[in-house]
Amino acid sequence: MxxxxxxxxxxxxxxxxxxxxxxxxxxxxxxxxxxxxxxxxxxxxxxxxxxxxxxxxxxxxxxxxxxxxxxxxxxxxxxxxxxxxxxxxxxxxxxxxxxxxxxxxxxxxxxxxxxxxxxxxxVRQPSQEFKVGKGFERSGKRVLTVGTDCSLGKMFTSLALEREMLAQGMKATFRATGQSGIFIVGEGVAIDGVVADFIAGAVEWLCPENDADHWDVVEGQGSLFHPSFAGVSLGLLHGAQADALVMCHEPGRPHMRGVPGRDLPSLEDCIALNEQMAHLTNPTAKVVGVSVNTSSMPEDEAMAYLDDTAQRLGMPCCDSVRTGVSAIVNELAKI
Incomplete structure (x- = not known):
């Protein structure tokens, strides 16, 4: 590219x-x-x-x-x-x-x-044509950020993961799927500009085969529970063929963004559905941590929420700004 x-x-x-x-x-x-x-x-x-x-x-x-x-x-x-x-x-x-x-x-x-x-x-209009996705096994490792809603920090979390992985000596590359991410790294695919049939194929093109110990950090979009953007989210899940997923969430939202009256899913339901859908192209895909945007919460309330959620779900729960994402990266290093 x-x-x-x-x-x-x-x-x-x-x-x-x-x-x-x-x-x-x-x-x-x-x-x-x-x-x-x-x-x-x-x-x-x-x-x-x-x-x-x-x-x-x-x-x-x-x-x-x-x-x-x-x-x-x-x-x-x-x-x-x-x-x-x-x-x-x-x-x-x-x-x-x-x-x-x-x-x-x-x-x-x-x-x-x-x-x-x-x-x-x-960058909003892809300059190349893509093939349909095939879901064939390919070398390298991939982590995809997913979410309970849209616009709650998937790009920020992805970039924080890449930064921490590189700091820990891991091989990692951020793969941008939205225009702001493309601006930051200078390349990528604005996935919402891809014809639906070719979304998975575009993601396969974006993160092709790589060294066995290399991680592509794929920027997620939308949410499987959002009626406007679930199609894009599903195509990303299938094309990324992710080994690991990181769930992103913002507590306190009154409804799905732009859809009054539609509640956000529970973290448990969102984790279960994302893992189920990801298994189509990677049967071992799993959520390894939760990234929470606690920017609207005072410090003590935010830390209590992170601790309680980590204990309830049995996995690291971080805020990429308040706490950093090293605990999640430690889980990635085990894969």
Whole structure:
């Protein structure tokens, strides 16, 4: 797969809130060596604490890619962003974005890229075709993050696992399946942009055969219990052919995200169903730990919840921020 070059110039645009720049924020947190500079347009108020540079200044300083790691309602490229994108291409940088609107479909941007021999990375739309999944046994080890709901920390947990595994001397590679993850590592497959029949095959392509002691850490999406996204979650389970699963959860949610009136499943039910579905392509797959997002809980309440859940389920229960994930990685090392 073609990989976006780094370091990056992080395009913050004219955004007004921190959630809108989460793609750029993820790079700053997880791959700070890639985050060289930022550019803010008139009207924008976000700041990641990086040097402010124009595209020409950033290119002269060695930046290879301008990352448009921002989101807006509708996922389109506003007209006032186009001149800056063109300026980056003319300065010699590639441009990476995850909008619903493809940069390659905007004539002025496409023409500038062609004229300057630069690459447009529209990460939300896969650039290659995939085969259907086969579920054939393949070498290497894989761990997949799964969840009781969507948007509760599967990417964060996956990156924390990779970091801890590398710190412990294990071979590990984070495999991105969403646009923010792709921004962070510069490659991957936005799995929600893959035609349903080919989701499992896309994941097999993303994490192919590897050394017997190498771990692919596959970023999960959605939840088997979420009526909107269960299809994607199931395809990921089958394609990952995971040896281990890590269950992600956020206590206190009143309902499934975006679906009022639908309760979250119990951890026990979610663990059982994910293991059952994973056994189609790996009969020995099992949940080895739980990653809990306790950010809304005070410290004492959070630690009590983690301890109680670990005892009830008989497996490590961590918060990737409060406690780290070393206890879960210790379980992976036994496989």
């Amino acid at each position: 073609q990989k976006a070059g780094s370091p990056y110039l992080l395009f913050l645009g004219d955004t007004q809130d921190t959630l809108s720049i989460k793609g750029c924020t993820g790079v700053k947190i997880w791959r700070p060596e890639k985050a060289h500079a930022q550019i803010v347009l008139e009207g924008g108020n976000q700041d990641l604490g990086l040097p402010n540079k124009t595209p020409s200044e950033a290119a002269a300083a060695g930046c290879k890619t301008m990352l448009v790691g921002v989101a807006n309602a509708g996922g389109f490229v506003p007209d006032n962003w186009v001149p800056t994108i063109i300026e980056a291409l003319e300065a010699g940088m590639d441009v990476m974005a995850g909008m619903h609107t493809r940069m390659a479909d905007i004539p002025a941007i496409a023409e500038a890229a062609a004229a300057n021999g630069r690459t447009l990375f529209d």
